[in-house]
Amino acid sequence: MTMRAFRGEMLSVGRDPRHHPDAVEYQPDGLLVIEDGLVIARGAYADLAPRFSGIATEALSGLIVPGFVDAHIHYPQMDRIASHGEQLLDWLDRHIFPAEKAFAGRALADGVANGFLDELLRNGTTSALVFPTVHPQSVDALFDAGLVRQMRIISGKVLMDLGPDGLADTVATGRAETEALIRRWAQKGRLGYAVTPRFALSCSDAQMQAAGDILTAHPEVLLHTHLAENRHECAAVAQRFLGAIDYLDVYDSFGLVGARSVFAHGIHLPDRACARLAETGAGIAVCPSSNLFLGSGFFNFGQADAHGVRFGLGTDIGAGTSFSMMHTAGLAYQAALAREESLDPFRALYLATAASADLLHIADRVGALRVGQEADFTVLDYQATPLLARRTAGATLAERLFAMQILGDDRLVSRTYILGECAWDRATSAFAQPGVIAHAGADARP
Numbered sequence: 001m002t003m004r005a006f007r008g009e010m011l012s013v014g015r016d017p018r019h020h021p022d023a024v025e026y027q028p029d030g031l032l033v034i035e036d037g038l039v040i041a042r043g044a045y046a047d048l049a050p051r052f053s054g055i056a057t058e059a060l061s062g063l064i065v066p067g068f069v070d071a072h073i074h075y076p077q078m079d080r081i082a083s084h085g086e087q088l089l090d091w092l093d094r095h096i097f098p099a100e101k102a103f104a105g106r107a108l109a110d111g112v113a114n115g116f117l118d119e120l121l122r123n124g125t126t127s128a129l130v131f132p133t134v135h136p137q138s139v140d141a142l143f144d145a146g147l148v149r150q151m152r153i154i155s156g157k158v159l160m161d162l163g164p165d166g167l168a169d170t171v172a173t174g175r176a177e178t179e180a181l182i183r184r185w186a187q188k189g190r191l192g193y194a195v196t197p198r199f200a201l202s203c204s205d206a207q208m209q210a211a212g213d214i215l216t217a218h219p220e221v222l223l224h225t226h227l228a229e230n231r232h233e234c235a236a237v238a239q240r241f242l243g244a245i246d247y248l249d250v251y252d253s254f255g256l257v258g259a260r261s262v263f264a265h266g267i268h269l270p271d272r273a274c275a276r277l278a279e280t281g282a283g284i285a286v287c288p289s290s291n292l293f294l295g296s297g298f299f300n301f302g303q304a305d306a307h308g309v310r311f312g313l314g315t316d317i318g319a320g321t322s323f324s325m326m327h328t329a330g331l332a333y334q335a336a337l338a339r340e341e342s343l344d345p346f347r348a349l350y351l352a353t354a355a356s357a358d359l360l361h362i363a364d365r366v367g368a369l370r371v372g373q374e375a376d377f378t379v380l381d382y383q384a385t386p387l388l389a390r391r392t393a394g395a396t397l398a399e400r401l402f403a404m405q406i407l408g409d410d411r412l413v414s415r416t417y418i419l420g421e422c423a424w425d426r427a428t429s430a431f432a433q434p435g436v437i438a439h440a441g442a443d444a445r446p
């Protein structure tokens, strides 16, 4: 048994402050006590210190928050971030599909997967729901890299039998490869599986039905796909599925809408679809930087709230323009304002942590730094840039949090911890495998 403690300013928002005014948990001088990777105590330092006086305590400067949970991101698109010129469907054809074809090669997939997970850690993200490519080896590469880092990574081979040459599977191979991957990776480390049809236009009716059958046979896995992102996409879906009430109804008719379904975007939804999402418990991964980059539109927070739809936040790299969930939270505020809604900075932090964890069905394990949860957290630096230092000096907690969301990027993150061990240290630019170099350079005290 290894026990250790961290002292510092701590903030988490484990429930939606819109419904729970007491959701914000804050200790200006807190103590977080960890045993074997789990939080066993958290509270004011003055209250807890006498109980844990014999434990090595490390002081961390900055704001300690739960590790971020990215509810929608594509790892093979990492190296196509910032590709110029088009909206969704043309952008896929011109920039993304050619890049994804290269993931037939395992060595390339390994290289990108490792660089991708390091980039998540540099941005304070410790859990993510990730699109790989159609190739099963792209899933193996990501899961192998996630297992080494002990990160909470959920992914699954992309199903796209109507995809372009070189990226199309078939109903039979898609089903067989998905089943084999579920068997291979079940119960390994902190990994999870998501059945991943790319989106309605990429899959035949038979393949979407197969995806529904797999979900029924494996109640522990998630469903991860895209929904109503772009107006041209929505028009094409309406044209192909003449019998469907709306875009969500297409997925519903194949058994793909349920409490474990995560739909990216959901920008252009009728009220009926929002009501159906709420009724089934399915959720939306809101991706504001991607929506702005591709000119897709703005998520309707007011409509979603009016219907009680669950939602979290995703970066949607490579249409998204930043790996930073803090920056993404700042853009969510701006997207909400574009529709005359206001997003509170504490609620934005909730969306980037516990709400996304809830979408991914891992909220019992991560997202709030609660006693019993896994000790994944990140340390945010108020002094990350000269401008941020000026703006946060003497400011209230809400002002400091909001300034970090609006002005912050990867430079905000001074440390990222996985299961209580330092996995990224900005001061030394070092990634550490958990348990290996965790204490290097630490301000350790007896």
Ligand SMILES: [Zn+2]
Pocket (backbone or CB within 6 Å): 072, 073, 074, 226, 264, 316
């Ligand atoms: Zn996406």
